[in-house]
Amino acid sequence: MTLESKIPSGPVHEKxxxxxxxxxLVNPANKKKFDIIxxxxxxxxxxxxxxxxxxxxxxxxFCIQDSPxxxxxxxxxxxxxxxKNYANDGDSIWRxxxxxxxxGDFRAREANxxxxxxxxxxxxxQCVAQGxxxxxEYGGLLDNRSFGGAxxxxxxxxxxxxxxxxxLGAYSxxxxxxxxxxxxxxxxxxxxxxxxxxxxxxxxxTRNLVTGELESYSAHAVVLATGGYGNVYFLSTNAxxxxxxxxxxxxxxxxxxxNPCFTQIHPTCIxxxxxxxxxxxxxxxxxxNDGRVWVPKEAGDKRPPEQIPESERDYYLERxxxxxxxxxxxxxxxxxxxxxxxxxxxxxxxxxxxxxxFADAIARDGREAIAAKYGNLFExxxxxxxxxxxxxxxxxxxxxHYTMGGLWVDYNLMTTIDGLFALGESNFSxxxxxxxxxxxxxxxxxxxxxxxxxxxxxxxxxxxLPDVDASAPQFKEAEAxxxxxxxxxLSIRGKRTVMDFHRSLGKIMWDHCGIARDEQGLEKARQMxxxxxxxxxxxxxxxxxxxDFNQALENAGRVADFMEFGELMVxxxxxxxxxxxxxxxxxxxxEDHEALRDDENYCNVSxxxxxxxxxxxxxxxxxxxxxxxxxxxxxxx
Numbered sequence: 266m267t268l269e270s271k272i273p274s275g276p277v278h279e280k281x282x283x284x285x286x287x288x289x290l291v292n293p294a295n296k297k298k299f300d301i302i303x304x305x306x307x308x309x310x311x312x313x314x315x316x317x318x319x320x321x322x323x324x325x326x327f328c329i330q331d332s333p334x335x336x337x338x339x340x341x342x343x344x345x346x347x348x349k350n351y352a353n354d355g356d357s358i359w360r361x362x363x364x365x366x367x368x369g370d371f372r373a374r375e376a377n378x379x380x381x382x383x384x385x386x387x388x389x390x391q392c393v394a395q396g397x398x399x400x401x402e403y404g405g406l407l408d409n410r411s412f413g414g415a416x417x418x419x420x421x422x423x424x425x426x427x428x429x430x431x432x433l434g435a436y437s438x439x440x441x442x443x444x445x446x447x448x449x450x451x452x453x454x455x456x457x458x459x460x461x462x463x464x465x466x467x468x469x470x471t472r473n474l475v476t477g478e479l480e481s482y483s484a485h486a487v488v489l490a491t492g493g494y495g496n497v498y499f500l501s502t503n504a505x506x507x508x509x510x511x512x513x514x515x516x517x518x519x520x521x522x523x524n525p526c527f528t529q530i531h532p533t534c535i536x537x538x539x540x541x542x543x544x545x546x547x548x549x550x551x552x553x554n555d556g557r558v559w560v561p562k563e564a565g566d567k568r569p570p571e572q573i574p575e576s577e578r579d580y581y582l583e584r585x586x587x588x589x590x591x592x593x594x595x596x597x598x599x600x601x602x603x604x605x606x607x608x609x610x611x612x613x614x615x616x617x618x619x620x621x622x623f624a625d626a627i628a629r630d631g632r633e634a635i636a637a638k639y640g641n642l643f644e645x646x647x648x649x650x651x652x653x654x655x656x657x658x659x660x661x662x663x664x665x666h667y668t669m670g671g672l673w674v675d676y677n678l679m680t681t682i683d684g685l686f687a688l689g690e691s692n693f694s695x696x697x698x699x700x701x702x703x704x705x706x707x708x709x710x711x712x713x714x715x716x717x718x719x720x721x722x723x724x725x726x727x728x729x730l731p732d733v734d735a736s737a738p739q740f741k742e743a744e745a746x747x748x749x750x751x752x753x754x755l756s757i758r759g760k761r762t763v764m765d766f767h768r769s770l771g772k773i774m775w776d777h778c779g780i781a782r783d784e785q786g787l788e789k790a791r792q793m794x795x796x797x798x799x800x801x802x803x804x805x806x807x808x809x810x811x812x813d814f815n816q817a818l819e820n821a822g823r824v825a826d827f828m829e830f831g832e833l834m835v836x837x838x839x840x841x842x843x844x845x846x847x848x849x850x851x852x853x854x855x856e857d858h859e860a861l862r863d864d865e866n867y868c869n870v871s872x873x874x875x876x877x878x879x880x881x882x883x884x885x886x887x888x889x890x891x892x893x894x895x896x897x898x899x900x901x902x
Contacts, residue, residue, distance in 0.1 A: 268521075268872060268887040271675040272376040277893050278358075281380045284676070288723035296321030299725055302469055302484040304456050304511060306333030308428070308706055309689030310490030311435035312713025317488075318442035320718055325482055326439070327451045327471060329506050334436050337492055337504040338709065341428025342642065343551035344410065344420035345392075345706040347385040352409045352418040358382045361419065365704060366894045368414040368594050369669070369697020370846035370860060371868070372524070375893055376676060377694045381704075384711040389421055391714055395434035398423050400638075410554050410638075412702040414594040414901075420703040425549050425642040431706055435713070454480070455819065456511040458743040459487060459518050459685060466685035467733045470743045474819060477812045479744050481735040486684045486721055489515065490713070493668035493690040495528065497827045497834065498779070499771025501665035502534060502547040508823040509830050512672055512691050520680040521872040521885060523673035523693035525830070526838035529700055529847050530780050531666030532598035535649055536618040543764070545664040546649055548621070549642055550702040553591045555626035555635060556659065558582050558598070560619050564609030570620055570658050581605060589901040596699045596847045596860070597901060599663035603780045604858070606662070613660050622658035663780060667705060669696045669847070670837075673872040673887075677720035678712060681872075683728070686721060688712035693870065698846025751811045754821045759804030763820045766801050770794065770824070770831055778835055783851045787839045791832060798828040833873060833882060840884065843867045855898065864896050 273284040291299070299322050303314040306328040314326040330336060348361040361382040366373060389407070393399065399421050400408040409418040423430040442448040454471040460481070461467065468483035494509035495501040516522045533553065535546045559580045561573055581601060583590045591598075602619050605611065612618050627635055632655055636643065643654050650660070672680045672687040674694055679686050689709035696704060733739075777790035801824070809815040844853040844860035845867070853861045862868075870887040 268673065268885055269675060270374065270887060271677055272374065273676070277375055277379045278383070280376050281383060285719050288719055289726035291722045291726045293321055297323070299323065299486075300325065300484040301486050301488060301721065302327070302482060303488045303490060304469065305336065305490035305492065305691070306330075306439070307336035307338035307490060307492060307689065308431055308435055308709035309713045310336070310488070311432065311439045312710050313488055313490060313688055313717050314448055315435060315438035315442050316714050316718050317721070318445070318447035319438075322447070324442070324448045325451060325484065326448050327454045327456060327469070329453070329455050329474070331452050333439060333450065333452070334432065336432060337507055338432045338706070339429045340502070340504065340547070341431075341706055342425045342547060342549035343412065344422035344427050344703040345388065345431065345710075346412070346419050346701070346703045347389045347421055347707065348382055348419060349386055349389060349407075350419075351407055354417045356417040356419050358386070360417065361385060363894055364415050365695070365701055366697070366891075367899055368701040369699050370862065370899055371697065371864070371891060371894070371896055372527075372845050372870075372889065373695060373697030374889060375891060380716070381695050381708060381711055384715045385707050387715060388707060388710045391710070392431060392434050395437060397430050397434045400424065410551055411592055412550055413553065413592045413598065414589070414701040415592070416589065420551070422551065425551070425639055428706060431710065435710070456491070457514060457747050457822070459515050459682070460739050460743050461518060461682065462733045462737065462739050463731070465683040465728075465730070468735060468740060470740065470747060472747070475814055477810075477815060479747060481740040481744060483733050483735045483737070483740070485725060485730050486686065488686045488688060488717060488721070489672070489691050490688040491691050493671065494830060495665045495668055497770070497831050498665040498774045499768050500537065500542065500545050500775070502531060502545050505544060508826070510823050510826045512687070513826045513830050515672060515680065515682065515685060517875050518682065519875070520682045520685060521673040521874050522670070522833065523870050523872045524670040524698070524837065525834045525873070526778065526841060526848055527669035527698045527846065528665060528834075529595055529667040529669060530599040530663040532595055532602055532663045533621065533661050534664035534666070535646065536613060536615065536660055536662040546645070547664070547666065548646060548659065548661060549639075550595065552621060552639060552642065552659070555638070556591070556621040556623050557625060558591050558602075558619055558621055560605045560610040560612060566610070570612070570622070579610070586901045593901045594699055594701060596849070599780055600849060602661075602663055618660040618662045620658035621661045623654060624658070627655065665775075667700055669693065669698060669700055673870065677723065678717055679720070679724065684724065686717060688717060698848055748811075750822065750825075751818065754805070754807045754818065754825070755811060757803065757805050757807065759806045761804050762806055763817055763824050766797065766805060767820070767824045767827065769797055770827060773797070774831055774834070778838055781849050781851050782838050784839065787835050790835045791839075794828065794831050794835065798832075801825065801828060836882070837871055837873065841867055841871060860899070862898075868896070
């Protein structure tokens, strides 16, 4: 199958406007005849469901949580990018486009990235109109701060809870449509399969997480907005319920999975503090505006930070990257933190941490000013660690945060299954091999508010869709396969818990497919995951039964998918014999130990096709062309 990206012709700044004009339209009366399923209620899902309903479509919206407001988008802290140039410091749509392509180490489509930058200005206007309480300057204008990978201030923010405020804005728009009868919300439902009829996505099968019942729902199109797969590593900044299952089940039905090895390790997280920890906590990248990252110059120096004089501190990001300093992109900051700890300069009891110090900023601006910008983040840090960051430096270390890989989609955000669309973090499209901070919220809202309403209309208007309802044999067949897996999981009655297997898988992935990779470690990981997966199906213990509230059963299905998906990630990492962005293979690096790309052989998207449980997936590639941003060795010095 040829991957048709469906990128419009013409100059990059005209592509989206031209494409919107050329797309077929559904007239207002006919919109009422179409049913659309949206899975997920984060920023991408809630904004898509609300906007599609406002246009007149009938929307069924599903979420795994008890309320749409508890989607993981709520955890985003630092801000959302937009090329408004309110700071008057030289920003523009073109500069945001350039920074994002470069930040992704030239592994994203130019057309998608430019569209994202172009729509960014509309997102802010939309959110302000909804009442999102962005921070403002003294004169009342919206304030901005800087984020990694940029030399301008383009990040709009609401203290350290930007995701929560944006989600409340999308939620208000969504609930307005629920009240109008155009959206029906289905909470506590987990999507377990997508159902195809005549090769097109026509519905889903879910499990009611309260009653245990399987439920089938039909529609004319399915929109997937279920987030990323960072929890394959067990320890991550993701919510505990975040998983890969919805995307992975679509992959097994024919949706190609693109760039699965591209996983972002965030440099600013609270370090691991215990063997039985089940989640990590993010400290916003925005803290690097005022916090200075440092370690002792001498390896093994265990003195408290206040006893280490300035002359014996190494502000290594400022030293190595004078142009960007502490605001280098996340992949660069993470690799450098690991390198300092590998040299024995790490701080804290474990030696797996570096300092993020606000002493200079507090002395310069005063404690009150710092508290106004970051107060809730400082409070959160103190509650978790018992240390006051106003007095002593924060300790931070990299942790799994965001996934750039996802279902392959074309310019219309449609997967290789007709009628199945993927938005936000569940697709691969806009960030290449490294996401710049504050761009996730931008992409989720751009996809939901401003892209899918046009592109799904083009699909529905141009496609003949015979009637299909949930009583069709395809739904019954999907339900039967799900029951078969559930029965198998419940019948094993082994000796290891689901969480124990998940923790073991996460350690393999972190050790061998984490911040740095090499072929020997990746080959070892493949073998270890295969052995662990075999043991899982022989020795996992899933108590309870299917016809009830059973979180062990929920997690068992997700971990079973993580096992298979982990193998796909490792295979993708082995195949990509270069370093780019977050995919850092130690065999491919510059003299300065930066990622060394191979543009001749790997300037492409790797899209994997599922071929069966006992067969290797087939690789398809989409070549990436760069007509507007020159392919160069990325440098932040």
